[in-house]
Amino acid sequence: MIEILREPDLIRIAPLSQMLEAAGIRTFIRNEHVSVTEPTLPVFSPALCIMDEGDHQRALELIREFEEAPSGNPDELVKCPACGEESPGTFAQCWSCHGELGPAGSPPPR
Numbered sequence: 357m358i359e360i361l362r363e364p365d366l367i368r369i370a371p372l373s374q375m376l377e378a379a380g381i382r383t384f385i386r387n388e389h390v391s392v393t394e395p396t397l398p399v400f401s402p403a404l405c406i407m408d409e410g411d412h413q414r415a416l417e418l419i420r421e422f423e424e425a426p427s428g429n430p431d432e433l434v435k436c437p438a439c440g441e442e443s444p445g446t447f448a449q450c451w452s453c454h455g456e457l458g459p460a461g462s463p464p465p466r
C-alpha cells in the first residue's frame with residue numbers, strides 16, 4: 357500500500373478515491389475518520405492510498421486528468437469548439453449553441 361495524495365480536506369479525497377475505484381484501482385483512505393473540526397497535525401490528515409504499487413503511475417495520471425476534466429472543476433470555463441462561447445466546466449453542452457463540449461484544450465472536431 358502506498359500513499360499517493362495527502363489532503364487536509366476529506367471532501368477532495370473521497371471523489372478521487374471513487375474515481376480510482378471505478379477505474380479498477382483499489383484504494384484506501386487513511387485517517388478517514390479524523391475530525392476536521394479540530395486542528396490536526398499534517399501527519400493525521402486524510403491520505404489517499406492505493407493497495408497495489410503497480411497502479412501508482414496510472415493512479416497519478418487519472419488524478420491529474422480528473423482534476424483537469426471540465427466536469428471536475430466548475431470554476432473553469434470551457435470554450436465551445438463550435439461557436440467559441442465559454443461555458444462553466446460543469447456543462448456538458450454549450451449554453452449558446454448546445455454543441456457538445458470536449459475536454460478543455462482539445463482541438464475542435466473537423
Ligand SMILES: [Zn+2]
Nearest residue numbers: 436439450453
Ligand atoms: Zn457553442
